Amino acid sequence: MTTPHRVTAPARRGRTPSNPGAETAQVQSLTRGLSILQCLASTEGGLTLTDIAQRVQLPPSTAHRLLSTLEKTGYVYQAGDLALWYVGIEAFTVGSSFLSNRDFVAQSHAYMRRLMEQAGETTNLAILDGTEAVFIDQVQCRETMRTIVKLGSRVPLHASGVGKAIFASLPDDQIDAMLKIRGLPRITENTITSPETMWASIRVIRQRGWSFDDEEHLPGTRCVAAPFYDEHAEPLGAISVAGPTSRLPDERIKQLGPRVSHIAEEITHRLGGRWPHPH
Helix, strand or coil, X not given: CCCXXXXXXXXXXXXXXXXXXXXXXXXHHHHHHHHHHHHHHCCCCCECHHHHHHHCCCCHHHHHHHXXXXXXXXXXXXXXXXXXXXXCHHHHHHHHHHHXXXXXXXXXXXXXXXXXXXXXXXXXXXXXXXXXXXXXXXXXXXXXXXXXXXXXXXXXXXXXXXXXXXXXXXXXHHHHHHHHHHCCCCCCCCCCXXXXXXXXXXXXXXXXXXXXXXXXXXXXXXXXEEXXXXXXXXXXXXXXXXXXXXXXXXXXXXXXHHHHHHHHHHHHHHCCCCCCCCC
């Protein structure tokens, strides 16, 4: 006896739509509905039906029909004396799902690889954990002599490229609290141990958008890093380029800084984050 799913499945896969025109109209309606959602999402406050129709370039009757459908499913709602339309709770639920399910390590990896190709040096990804930065991903360069960190290893915020990038992106009161808890212990001869010098370094990092570790954590190694942010403009982590001092002279550092910062901004936008306003 033939089971039902073995009979019907091939028929569904090879089936030709009986009404291609209707299918095209459905896709068009979906596209138009999404354009209305994007229109409302990009506007401060609500919009009238007339405003929406003009902005998405649809007849008012078509816009109203699509809004009614979106309203029934909770994606938009209408309120106020002016009968303005707003983004609904269901749209928020879908957006929140993206934020909760994003895997920024996986989504950042392609950007790290591109940065490695451009810089010719190893790239790293780190996140903030308490008062330290933790390395969670790396793309090694092709050079025989290269900087390698163990994933899961920790570095202090005040004496590492990724750490200083994250450190500078935190609010002043949080930085001040961390300084009181951890202080500025010396790790190498170049480690910053003076609070005044650290605050001056933080101001520079904030102004130019990237940090510089000049053998402050590991002798013979230099690093350039920049933070990336979440939807609240709060730091999620930092991306860095690290290599031996011999291959990263001052002029090379000045070239890599803006490049690393640009990649960090791309990662921020890819994750749905928001680049903060300058401090």
